[in-house]
Amino acid sequence: MVSWLRSSKIASAILTLLRLFVGWKFLSAGWGKMFGPEPFNATGFIKGAISKSSGEHPSVQQWYASFLENFVLPNVELFNFLVPLGEVLVGTGLILGVFTRFSSLMGAFLNFSFLFAGTISVNPNLIIMEFIIIASGTNAGRYGIDYYLSPLLGRTTRSKNNTDEIRQY
Numbered sequence: 001m002v003s004w005l006r007s008s009k010i011a012s013a014i015l016t017l018l019r020l021f022v023g024w025k026f027l028s029a030g031w032g033k034m035f036g037p038e039p040f041n042a043t044g045f046i047k048g049a050i051s052k053s054s055g056e057h058p059s060v061q062q063w064y065a066s067f068l069e070n071f072v073l074p075n076v077e078l079f080n081f082l083v084p085l086g087e088v089l090v091g092t093g094l095i096l097g098v099f100t101r102f103s104s105l106m107g108a109f110l111n112f113s114f115l116f117a118g119t120i121s122v123n124p125n126l127i128i129m130e131f132i133i134i135a136s137g138t139n140a141g142r143y144g145i146d147y148y149l150s151p152l153l154g155r156t157t158r159s160k161n162n163t164d165e166i167r168q169y
Contacts, residue, residue, distance in 0.1 A: 019097060019104075022133070112127065
């Protein structure tokens, strides 16, 4: 299955659709935070996550609540800038197919951060899609800017039919 994901043109087309979907989710979320009618402020979200770390069945682990309380909350202005910027960059990277695996990895990092903060939403679904994109190797960026960047960055793969033939993409 993984070899099919990494080499098939059909898989590459499916991965492109997956990439576009995940990218659009991130771009639209970040765009709304950056250019919405009201400035983005994560203070309420962070305080809500911290409050979910206590009680009989906490949905936020104490170590993450401590991180939020002692590092993120005091630096909330920085995170008010970084979260929307990160979402827009991840979305743009996935939609354009540029640094596809890295963009997907950073998207998964954001989704895990939201999950650790007790927000389920679409985060688990996006993480699964991002891991599929990461596992597919360079094939996820075949129909994107990565196709043109890979030879410049020196990434090569061996053809399945002829191990002596080296193909760059």
